[in-house]
Amino acid sequence: MKRFALAHATHPQWRMAAALVLAQLRAQLALPEHAGAPGLALLYITDHYAEAAHDILDHLSAELPEVTDWAGTVGVGIAATNVEYFDEPAMAVMLCDLAPDQYRVFSGVAPLPAAHGGAGGFVAHTALLHADAQTPDVAELIAEMAERTASGYVFGGLASSRSDTVQFALGSGGHLSGQGAAGGVFHGGLSGVAFGPDVALVSRVTQGAHPVGRTHRVTAADRNVVLSLDGEPALDVLLSALGVSLDEPQVAMTRLRQTLVGLTLDEPQGAGITPQRPGAFGPEVLVRHLIGLDPMRRGIAVADVAPVGAQLSFCERHVGAARADLIRVCAEVREELEPELLSVEAAAMAGAAGAEGPQAPPRMRGAVYVSCTGRGGLHFGGPSAELQIIRRALGDVPLVGFFAAGEIAHHRLYGYTGVLTVFADTA
Structure with missing residues (x-):
């Protein structure tokens, strides 16, 4: 597994933002530390672009033909390494270098099989979930999805939008019979991407x-x-x-x-x-x-x-408590992945300090961060302050995510929390 490629941009016109994102991705994919043709992309857009969701997915997938699977959703804000785009038009894309047999994109027309196995012998160990808050009994559906994984652990969040609430779920595995015309943009229900047992993840919940x-x-x-x-x-x-x-x-x-x-x-x-x-x-x-x-x-x-x-x-709600708990979970993640490089105490000190912080441990390949809409903006004391805390504690790890109307972790639906998940190299 190589370092994930990450790109993000803001522009009043989505085509201009997409051009900036594509230029960043192509530059990174040419570097030796990145995979040349990753198959899975995580795509997050702010609700300014929601009405153009179909066009955005069609455009990006056409420009990146090597990417066969797409997953993501919309938020009133989205996150990337060291920066948040809150209440402004923006998009972020992360290309994940994962073995094709170790993930499956799922949706209402391509459901996730039960934990005992599905097509091709794929068994979901955990899953990234995107859900519509208006879906009836959404908390129960989240718990049911967790039961479809071997670990019983899922992570993600509820889409947040002041216009269309959309989800991206375009998979190479096909759809249910009779659903061949379904596109990759969905309204309502749940979608996401499931990961196999060989995808190493470390995930933590931080309270606010x-x-x-x-x-x-x-x-x-x-x-x-x-x-x-x-x-x-x-x-x-x-x-x-x-x-x-x-x-x-x-x-x-x-x-x-x-x-x-x-x-x-x-x-x-x-x-x-x-x-x-x-x-x-x-x-x-x-x-x-x-x-x-x-x-x-x-x-x-x-x-x-x-x-x-x-x-x-x-x-x-308590800003000081939220900052301290976010620093704590970042330190725990870093300590679990690279205990010989940095202790919990040292990582916490790096996160609390104003310095740039340490380099990302070599095992970290990418991260997903889902935070509550009530934590975004200036809640942490300044623009992008929440993402900067993560950057100082974890280093320059590629990170993407969004600000949600409810956060998902374990088998539960949370509120006023952040869910940080780091992809790690198993080597």
């Missing part, structure tokens, strides 16, 4: 919320309405944790609008889940909106089902 007060146990609930916590009325527990009273509605509502809920379901640890760290959220916590109050029953309404027995923490 910070707990407020202690963790509680849900002791009574009516689907998404939590009625009691630790045997006490949930609304009373919430007001006490925030230090507000409904007798001062303006003050209370201001604080309540800033409050989120972190849910931890009582499930066996697995699929890479690590225990929650004191004073911070781990990947076992699902951050959800607080969507209402139920004064009659002294309950609170959460934007998810909160079963009895689940753990619940009140939380709020």
